[in-house]
Amino acid sequence: MPTTIKVEIKRQANPNAPAVTETFEVPYRPGMNITSLLGEIALNPVDISGKATTPVTYDSNCLEEICGSCAMLINGKARMACSALVDKLEQPIQLAPLSKFPVVRDLAVDRSVLFENLKTVKAWVPIDGTYDLGSGPRQFPQVQEQRYPLSNCISCCCCMEVCPQFNVSTNFVGAATIAQAKLFNMDPAGAVLAEDRLRALAGDGGIQECGFAQNCVVACPKELPLTEAISDMGRDVFIQQVKDLVSR
Numbered sequence: 001m002p003t004t005i006k007v008e009i010k011r012q013a014n015p016n017a018p019a020v021t022e023t024f025e026v027p028y029r030p031g032m033n034i035t036s037l038l039g040e041i042a043l044n045p046v047d048i049s050g051k052a053t054t055p056v057t058y059d060s061n062c063l064e065e066i067c068g069s070c071a072m073l074i075n076g077k078a079r080m081a082c083s084a085l086v087d088k089l090e091q092p093i094q095l096a097p098l099s100k101f102p103v104v105r106d107l108a109v110d111r112s113v114l115f116e117n118l119k120t121v122k123a124w125v126p127i128d129g130t131y132d133l134g135s136g137p138r139q140f141p142q143v144q145e146q147r148y149p150l151s152n153c154i155s156c157c158c159c160m161e162v163c164p165q166f167n168v169s170t171n172f173v174g175a176a177t178i179a180q181a182k183l184f185n186m187d188p189a190g191a192v193l194a195e196d197r198l199r200a201l202a203g204d205g206g207i208q209e210c211g212f213a214q215n216c217v218v219a220c221p222k223e224l225p226l227t228e229a230i231s232d233m234g235r236d237v238f239i240q241q242v243k244d245l246v247s248r
C-alpha cells in the first residue's frame with residue numbers, strides 16, 4: 001500500500017509567464033481523485049524539496065462530472081479531474097492544462113471559444129419574452145431518445161483538445177458544437193433556426209473541416225454519439241447547400 005502520491009504539475013503564474021514543472025509528494029488516502037489531490041496540495045503548498053509555493057489553480061465545481069469545468073491533461077490524456085481516480089493512475093502522476101486553450105493560470109484555461117462557437121450555430125431554443133410560454137410542442141419518444149444523449153454535453157472541451165482539426169489554421173468549431181446544432185435542430189421549437197445553423201456549419205471552420213478521425217468520440221467523458229452527429233449534420237448541411245443553390 002503506497003503511503004504517498006507523487007505528482008508533477010505544469011504551472012504558469014499568468015498567461016504570459018513561462019511554464020515550470022513543480023513536483024509534490026502528497027499523503028495517500030484510499031479513494032482519492034485528482035481534485036482531492038489538488039486540494040491536499042492547497043492545504044500544504046510545499047514542493048518535494050521542501051520549498052514553499054502557491055496552491056495550484058484549477059477549475060472545478062460539481063465534483064461529479066456534470067459541470068465540465070475540471071478538464072485537464074492527466075498523464076497526457078484529456079479528462080475530468082473529479083472522475084480520475086488516483087488508484088488507477090500511473091505515478092508520478094503528470095498534470096498539465098489543456099494544450100489548445102489559452103492558459104489563465106496553472107491548470108485553469110479559457111474555454112470561451114466553445115461558447116463563441118455555440119453562439120455561431122445558435123445553440124438555443126428562441127423565445128420572444130420571459131413570460132410563461134406554456135408547455136411547448138410535444139416530442140415523439142423516438143426523437144427524445146435521439147436527443148437525450150446529445151443533451152448530456154458538459155462543455156468540457158475534451159473533444160476539441162484531442163481533435164487534430166481543432167487549431168487556428170482551420171478555425172474548426174469542433175464536435176461539441178456540431179452535436180449541439182443537431183440537438184437544437186431536432187427540437188420542435190428550436191427547428192425554427194435549423195437553416196441558420198446549417199448555413200453556419202457550411203461556413204468558415206464548419207463541418208467540412210472535420211477529418212473524421214473520431215478521436216472526439218473516444219475522448220468524450222459523457223459518451224455523446226459524436227460521429228453519428230457529425231455524419232447527420234454533414235448530410236443536412238449538404239442538403240441545405242443544394243437547396244440554397246437551386247433557390248438562387
Ligand code: SF4
Binds near residue numbers: 162165175213217230
Ligand atoms: S471526427 Fe476527428 S476531425 Fe472530426 S471532430 Fe472528431 S476528432 Fe475532430
Ligand code: SF4
Binds near residue numbers: 157221223226
Ligand atoms: S461533446 Fe463530450 S467531450 Fe465534447 S464538450 Fe461535450 S461532453 Fe465534453
Ligand code: FES
Binds near residue numbers: 065067080081
Ligand atoms: S468538477 Fe464538475 S466535471 Fe469535474
